[in-house]
Amino acid sequence: MSAHEKPFSRRNLLIAGSAAALAALPMIGPEAQTGTSRSLGSAKGHAMSYLTTKDGTQIFYKDWGAGQPVVFHHGWPLSSDDWDNQMLFFLAQGYRVIAHDRRGHGRSTQTHTGNDMDTYAADMAELAAALDLRNAIHVGHSTGGGEVARYVARHGKGRVAKAVLISAIPPVMLKSERNPGGTPIEVFDGYRAALAANRAQFYLDVPSGPFYGFNRPGANVSQGLIRNWWRQGMMGGAKAHYDCVKVFSETDHTEDLRQIDVPVLLMHGEDDQVVPIADSAHLGIKLLRRGLLKTYKGLPHGMFATHPEIINADLLAFMRT
Secondary structure (H helix, E strand, O other): OOOOHHHHHHHHHHHHHHHHHHHHOOOOOHHHHOOOOOOOOOOOOOOEEEEEOOOOOEEEEEEEOOOOEEEEEOOOOOOHHHHHHHHHHHHHOOOEEEEEOOOOOOOOOOOOOOOOHHHHHHHHHHHHHHOOOOOEEEEEEOHHHHHHHHHHHHHOOOOEEEEEEEOOOOOOOEOOOOOOOOEOHHHHHHHHHHHHHHHHHHHHHHHHOOOOOOOOOOOOOOHHHHHHHHHHHHHOOHHHHHHHHHHHHHOOOHHHHHHOOOOEEEEEEOOOOOOOHHHOHHHHOOOOOOEEEEEEOOOOOOHHHHOHHHHHHHHHHHHHO
């Protein structure tokens, strides 16, 4: 075989393999347009599926295992893939694990409307009803923590056992007369400007810097985490991500926290450069009826990804109590 024939043969092999893989996938029929969830394979019938909401938005979700449901809510601008480690860990512990891509994010519809916290929570309520989730534990990171707070407060009655907010945005991030320790609007304007100017570069800069604390001296930088953050971000819609900056910075969750009547664990890194602990968890714990605050010295905003062995153990302990 000559040298120039080898690439051709490898190419044919790749094409043949891809064709075989595509042939093995289920055909996607009209169910996708009628509000019916379609499984991509599982004896349970919904290992990876889509839910069509009342306004026609398709929400991608994963649903693995059996047992008490644990529902994971991702942060901006990511997807359910951000919870891969936790999904596998808690599945092995005997839980049923569920995670969805928020509207406008990941594999869900790239929405241009409905990108607000009320709609995020309503989407979750539709998914919880469709999957008949009861006695569930909801775990949210960052913006996902705000989504958990809004969902549990407004829709969780009779369905939620506990909630966990990790590095979460509540009560409210934006600096104002009522919230003098908050983050100035100029910071969020900078997010919007960077996203609009060069989203691809911005989505490299965030995980390379403050999100995982990789800008700190001596940080153990993971290129895999950086690239995975970028990959997830670029899967979503630019308009939905742009709108979500206003959502995570300006939504006030004060009343949500006051209304929640189930146990809530707040987990927050003391070196969180994205959602500073002094204006989030330290305030939020005072609003909760049944709250527990656990802080982590030196850990960053994305600590559940950089230090899963620590976070998973504490999550498990809370779930089992």
